[in-house]
Amino acid sequence: MRILLIEDDAVLGAAVHDQIAGDGHSVDWVKRLDAASDAMASTGYELVLLDLMLPDGRGIRFLKELRARGDVTPVIILTALDQITDRIEGLNAGADDYLIKPFDLAELSARIGSVARRYTGNPNPIIRHGALDVDLAARSIRRDGTPVQLTAREWALFEAFLSRPAQLLSKAQLEDRLYAFGAEIESNTIEVHVSRLRKKLGADVIRTERGLGYRLGAP
């Protein structure tokens, strides 16, 4: 698979390059966005790995311009933990997946495989939860077979529950996960999003435990 890696950090870039080259992919590695634009224009890539913090501009902008031109090449975002708001913005801008640094290289290989499968038409793993069929990679949900659309925040919230099925999550934990460090939420935002999720996915998807937090409902 032809992959374009956009990453300015030399150490991380080399590690990623070696990993995916070792998986048998053909990798071009650029460190700046202008070089990335040139590369995209001249070569047909099947996948882009995009760091969001680059010396000559924000990666988000690059992604948006790509999509604005009608380019549907799958993009996986590489982002640091303190850029979670960027992450949500990235998904809105048309990214296909994201990885939070520092990430496991094996995890990277798996995500690449997943994105690749999605675009070659092979099926992704589907998580079944009661009446819900969830395709995490494609970010699609069916409830009793009919598709349901979630917004970016709703996805982030639902993923938090799916990633730890039996775990109770306090509102503080959910805020940490949905919002960048230090971004204070001073209202019942989490409650509102939970309410919306329930309306879309079913009332019993998320159970509240008063004074403690929320938990994924029984399948």
Add this chain to the structure above:
Amino acid sequence: MRILLIEDDAVLGAAVHDQIAGDGHSVDWVKRLDAASDAMASTGYELVLLDLMLPDGRGIRFLKELRARGDVTPVIILTALDQITDRIEGLNAGADDYLIKPFDLAELSARIGSVARRYTGNPNPIIRHGALDVDLAARSIRRDGTPVQLTAREWALFEAFLSRPAQLLSKAQLEDRLYAFGAEIESNTIEVHVSRLRKKLGADVIRTERGLGYRLGAP
């Protein structure tokens, strides 16, 4: 953990069966793919060990059909050294791990533990206390296997006992622990909460020592 072992070799199958049964898992061993399909359909397994060379068909086909149905049960492939192409095909088809025969049985146990942790997403330590399984991080308790719901105060109280298992705790100590400094309690609140805990978790969970306080019951 409920494990399905699909392996036609009698000697290897018995060895594997004994090893993972010895780890405390519940194992069903089938020698043919048709029997495996029946077993998968009737029983909910948490892990599948799949030999790729079977008398009535190739294991790869079984795996692909499983994934095509949306089944995400983790699968570990058992393969001989001369089937490396099958192995790669297996990973592409949605296997989670592989072992090359002849493999070390301890290695098998380790891989099972790894895959199980990855998929149940539950590396939380579980405290066993008599009939109770307590997952402090997830805030979940099972009594004889059935889940029990505690309220916030009940958790706080129970945690006080669990954190110092053998220690006697006076009512004054418990009040200090459950309530903010200065918040005075002017009734038998602690007694009431102990009573509620006993009703939910069993009468012998907390023992009374008259005039002194309370203590966690014997496991």
Add this chain to the structure above:
DNA sequence: CCCAACCTGACAGCTTCCTGAAGCCTCCGG
């Protein structure tokens, strides 16, 4: 047998949560 300590069902007050509605922000098309 008596008294103190403890248990437990009931209940009202109050914290916590739900949800509709409104305002604000960003993005996008014209």
Add this chain to the structure above:
DNA sequence: CCGGAGGCTTCAGGAAGCTGTCAGGTTGGG
């Protein structure tokens, strides 16, 4: 540059269930 749309956050009124209190019953020691 403007206006509309969609999404996110905030607010507020109402609902739900936790929790402290009390009263009456039970247990245990002397």
